[in-house]
Amino acid sequence: MTTTQIEPALTPAPVARVLPRLAADTRYVLTGLPLALAAVLVCVTALSIGLGLAVLWVGVPLSFFGLMQARGFATAERERIAPVLEREIPAPGYRTAGAPTLPARLFAVLADAQTWRDLAHAALRWAPSSIAFTVLATWWAAVLGGLTWVLWGWSLPTDSKELPELLGFGDAYLTNVAFYGVLAVVFLVTLPAVARWAALFEARFAERLLAGD
Numbered sequence: 001m002t003t004t005q006i007e008p009a010l011t012p013a014p015v016a017r018v019l020p021r022l023a024a025d026t027r028y029v030l031t032g033l034p035l036a037l038a039a040v041l042v043c044v045t046a047l048s049i050g051l052g053l054a055v056l057w058v059g060v061p062l063s064f065f066g067l068m069q070a071r072g073f074a075t076a077e078r079e080r081i082a083p084v085l086e087r088e089i090p091a092p093g094y095r096t097a098g099a100p101t102l103p104a105r106l107f108a109v110l111a112d113a114q115t116w117r118d119l120a121h122a123a124l125r126w127a128p129s130s131i132a133f134t135v136l137a138t139w140w141a142a143v144l145g146g147l148t149w150v151l152w153g154w155s156l157p158t159d160s161k162e163l164p165e166l167l168g169f170g171d172a173y174l175t176n177v178a179f180y181g182v183l184a185v186v187f188l189v190t191l192p193a194v195a196r197w198a199a200l201f202e203a204r205f206a207e208r209l210l211a212g213d
Helices: 014-052 059-085 102-110 113-124 126-147 149-155 173-210
Strands: none
Touching: 014 059, 014 113, 014 126, 014 173, 059 102, 059 113, 059 173, 113 173, 126 149, 126 173, 149 173
């Protein structure tokens, strides 16, 4: 008679669960703002100039380029937000033109509602990206600056008052080290939650505009 030994399920340690999520959220938020600025620069600028020159027909291919770039940025963003939201983001069905001429293809793109939603995301994504980036960068700066203050705090000008002194804790160097260390720990403990909020804030804005039916 043989016995089967069942291996106990191993539960990852809290740190092992939190760190990958924190790294993914931080990477998503900190790279979101540069991509948002690039989307505005490429898509909105190209479309604006193209529409202005449309009467000369020179702007027609430029407008087409701007709209297609908005689709490209939207496709990339759907792939970026899927790990953040932990689910697949359905891709919409874009309208295409069977005619080989550029005006016919441009008309099909202009008549596609999702393309305009992609363009709206490209034009407006800088707002949630800026908010999320600012909040998360502030938290990371507080954590890194507070934990390393003991290494560089001595180099600050002595004629300026530090925050602990302004709060009435005195101006001793060790007092400053302890104060900023405790403050850094507080920011460190709340960092995963703040990073999760910032990533979801930015990703859900994108999902509302970019997700297909």
